[in-house]
Amino acid sequence: VTRFPAWRKVPEFTVFASLLRMTTKYGFSDAREQLVDGIKGAYPTGWEGLGTGVVLGEDIFGSPKPHKNAVLNLFTEQSIKFALPFAAYRAALGGFSSLISDEPGTVLPRRMLASTVYGMEVIRSKLAMLAHVAVCDMGLEGCSNTACAANAGINPPDQRREELAKIYLGVVNGGAGGMLSPPSLGNTVCANCAKKLETPRRRWCEMTWEKLPHIFGVGNSWEEL
Numbered sequence: 001v002t003r004f005p006a007w008r009k010v011p012e013f014t015v016f017a018s019l020l021r022m023t024t025k026y027g028f029s030d031a032r033e034q035l036v037d038g039i040k041g042a043y044p045t046g047w048e049g050l051g052t053g054v055v056l057g058e059d060i061f062g063s064p065k066p067h068k069n070a071v072l073n074l075f076t077e078q079s080i081k082f083a084l085p086f087a088a089y090r091a092a093l094g095g096f097s098s099l100i101s102d103e104p105g106t107v108l109p110r111r112m113l114a115s116t117v118y119g120m121e122v123i124r125s126k127l128a129m130l131a132h133v134a135v136c137d138m139g140l141e142g143c144s145n146t147a148c149a150a151n152a153g154i155n156p157p158d159q160r161r162e163e164l165a166k167i168y169l170g171v172v173n174g175g176a177g178g179m180l181s182p183p184s185l186g187n188t189v190c191a192n193c194a195k196k197l198e199t200p201r202r203r204w205c206e207m208t209w210e211k212l213p214h215i216f217g218v219g220n221s222w223e224e225l
């Protein structure tokens with residue numbers, strides 16, 4: 001019986017990739033499982049997994065940080081299915097120029113490139129709509145708290161518009177985990193308004209997360225992966 005030492009931490013990406021390929025090739029399923037277990041927290045399957053303070057996505061491989069596309073390619077090749085929706089989401093967060101990278105190992109197959117760009121656009125456009133409605137409502141209503149960006153008394157109108165734009169960007173950009181993670185609106189608006197913005201946003205993100213495998217074209221549902 002071949003025994004592998006227990007890995008205390010996730011090895012850097014190129015080592016991780018070689019070990020993963022080797023354990024697959026020679027059928028060392030225990031060692032393979034151990035490797036895959038190490039990245040589970042970084043590639044959450046539940047929306048709560050995006051919580052703050054968690055090492056997410058390719059950051060788990062430490063330095064040098066691998067290209068998000070390279071990770072997505074490896075997971076696809078090695079059928080690490082549970083991690084595919086989040087790996088695609090991370091690749092999408094890299095933006096268009098990162099998605100079309102042509103450096104070795106980072107070229108996404110045509111279909112995957114198309115579905116990742118599509119997924120990115122679906123999430124972005126719907127989130128923009130949500131933010132637009134939220135900011136319109138907030139602008140009309142106005143807040144009485146003078147320290148709040150939604151304060152009705154902010155003058156001149158240009159400055160008010162600027163403050164409302166800050167709220168819009170906060171809602172659209174999300175937190176450290178990208179578009180789908182909760183933003184820290186507390187720095188911009190008062191606690192009351194933050195709650196008003198965050199509650200519908202969270203509901204929307206949870207709903208979108210449920211559809212993430214479908215949005216990125218890697219499966220019909222989380223259960224299926």
Ligand SMILES: [Zn+2]
Pocket residue numbers: 143144145148149150151189190191192193194
């Ligand atoms: Zn307020």
